[in-house]
Amino acid sequence: MSAPTGRLLRRFALVAALPVTVAAAVAGVPPARADAAPAPGGPGAASHFDVARKDCVGTARSGASKVWYTVANGALSDVYEPTIDNSDVESMQYVVTDGRTFTELQARDTTYSVATDPSGMACTVTAASRRGRYRITTTYVTDPGRDAVVMSTRVQPAGLRLYVRLDTNVNGNGGGGVANGGADSGVIDGATRAPVVSDTNTVTNAANRDYAVPTHLALRAQRPLPEASVGYAGTGSDGAAQLDTARALTPAYTSAPHGNVVATARLPLDRDGRVTFALGFGRSPSAALGTAADAVSRPFASTLGRYQAGWRAYDAHLRRPPARLDGRLRDAYRQSVNVLKASEDKTFPGAVAASLGSPWGQAVGAGDAPGGKAVYFGSYREVFARDLYEAFTGLLAAGDIGTARATVRFLLLRQQQPDGRLPRNSLLNGRIAPDTGGDQLDETAYPILMAHQAGLAGDTELWPHVRSAADFVVAHGPAFGVERWEEQSGYSPSTIAAEIAGLVAAGDVADRHGDPGRARLYRATADRFTRSVKGWTVTTSGPYAPRYFLRLSRAGDPDAAVSYNLGNGGPTEDQRRVVDAGFLELTRLGVLPARDPDVLASLRVVDGVLRRTTPSGPGWYRYGTGTAGTEDGYGDCYEPDPTSCERTGSPWPPSDTGSGHLWPVLTGERAEQALQTGDTGTAADLLRTMRGMSSGTGLVPEQAWEDPDLPASPYGTDPATASIGFRSGGPAGSASPLTWAQAQQARLALALGARRP
Helix, strand or coil: CEEEHHHCCCCCCCCCCCCHHHHHHHCCCCCCCCECCCCCCCCCCCCECCCCECCEEECCCCCCCCCEEEEECCEEEEEECCCCCCEEEEEEEEEEECCCCCEEEHHHHEEEEEEECCCCCCEEEEEEECCCCCEEEEEEEECCCCCEEEEEEEEECCCCEEEEEEEECHHHCCCCCCCCCCCEEEEECCCCCCEEEEECCCCECCCCCCCCCCEEEEEEECCCCCEEEEEECCCCCCHHHHHHHHCCCCCCECEEEEECEEEEEECCCCCCCEEEEEEEEECCHHHHHHHHHHHHCCCHHHHHHHHHHHHHHHHHCCCCCCCCCCHHHHHHHHHHHHHHHHCECCCCCCCECCECCCCCHHHCECCCCHHHCECCCCHHHCEEHHHHHHHHHHHHHHCCHHHHHHHHHHHHHHHCCCCCCCCCEECCCCCCCCCCCCCEHHHHHHHHHHHHHCCCCCCCCCHHHHHHHHHHHHHHCCCCEECCCCCCECECHHHHHHHHHHHHHHHHHHHHCCCHHHHHHHHHHHHHHHHHHHHHHEECCCCCCCCEECCCECCCCCCCCCEEECCCCCCEEEHHHCEECCCHHHHHCCCCCCCCHHHHHHHHHHHHHHEEEECCEEEECCEECCCCCCCCCCCCCCCCCCCCCCCCCCCCCCCCCCCCCECHHHHHHHHHHHHHCCCHHHHHHHHHHHHHCCECCCECCCCECCCCCECCCCCCCCCCCCCCCECCCCECCCCECEHHHHHHHHHHHHHHHHCCC
């Protein structure tokens, strides 16, 4: 794929007024020597996290390497170390100059294309100057033996100067602005001339995150860096501003304490314009320097070979996709399973994050200080029980039984609460996160089903946890808390389906552990819910058809004239007008047959209300009504919709209002429904649709843009209001990849081979 790299909307403004020293350099005066005084301009502009629509993601298969890289808008984006919820890099972009006549910034002045190897874990990005001046090709991997991101880069033609501007958020936050929360400190190491950026603070607003450690980041290349400087983002000491105005990194600063630190370095290119360099991490500056040095001490081909060998070994043990799938879809299967495995933390087994990006990170402040403490922004890089269940289904279907079982143990032994319930989400250690809230009974029921499906029904350690979860469902079902979209309470077909499946599984587990009384109770409750689910959720007085499933009924009476607000800036509607496709969980989990008359009638209603056709194929909104534009409000703004968002293309935060978009997971659910009725052709077409909605080379997003194409906002626009650029049928801006979606794509590919879900 190709896209304008100008979509990368950085938070610095290029300085118009040149310092005296820079002006002198432009006039031909030799560059100033490194300035021993701290860089001016601290603490710099407020830091942010980065775009969550990733082009590539990757990590070594080895557990010895606790670092993950991502690429977004063609440039290195969030880098996580030593845990998957700890972002240390906002972005890293190239700056190219001939030293005399021009300077170009990767984010502003290039376009790019991206490719991955067969595993999907090694990423190569080619950035090309819009003016035809050069081409930069970079391959990204992580070192299998240590915490380092390693990059092999070539700029053509040779003879140009290539710099990197590293915008850091070390240890999960980045400082700057008025609050300057989580400030970093940068230095140029005297012995190696390498930049080192540090944050030793381990206290944030996440009180239960007891696994935080001091973190240091070093940038080194195979040979000493010819030039390096540290400064503050958005000020005269920002290396990009210096290079853009003066074609030189002068003066160079050797320290930038306590702020939003950027490190800028000239890379030591060889005669062919090639260089290998690395970002190394450690618990001390010397450890980070040593890690980076070790990572670049061996040929890049050797590191790449070991990295790829690790993923080949993993893939060799997976179930193979059906031969009848075309090559691209077979690759999509492999990449999807690898993304699932790559999304597992390496300190806490089974902790598979909901995404390797946090929604609209570019509009979320990394320098805030809630309650006077540095901000923690785990977001989708935390563990959500429902999303983990979906990831589990993909791993289990693919044959990775070990990781599948680890997810069960994580939920029941780490995340479960004393009363048996499972929280909405948790930190990687299983404890409550700052954004945890809202009970959801399906998230308590799914782990029971997972234990049964993973062959752990006889596990004596897990039995008390299965029992307490099942007891909680019996005591609080069928309606307690909110449904799967986490916004409305009531009687939800999808939630009740999960409760029924969980209780049936719990009955079998109870039998195995000699508790026939509980087994009878669990089965009897499941039977009652099965008999009653239509009476609770199928309306006979709605406007769309004689009978159909609702998204939910507020009090168990689907014919009542009860209204509720859809949220996210949306309207208030009669419950009988609000539909979604959650009832398909009843067929997927075997509660109802796929050809049940009410299911078929409801599918026609859903298609009339929620289906939209895009250049990639059909997609569906999460929920909505027959009034145009009422379909959800969680997503990038589209002003023609009747929502309160203010600028088309702007991200959902910080106003938390926007427009709903299509969800590829719903395309996958519809494909599974087609398989249940024997329609393999439609299922295969919908799998291709999911692929077409993906970002990069196959990362399935949370949402897909269904509105007219929209260009990216001009470079330098405030990221809180800027469009990152959208194509109809392509990924929207919330998060990509979504592990739920990757899991569904993986299991759908296998199901097409078996001709059943």
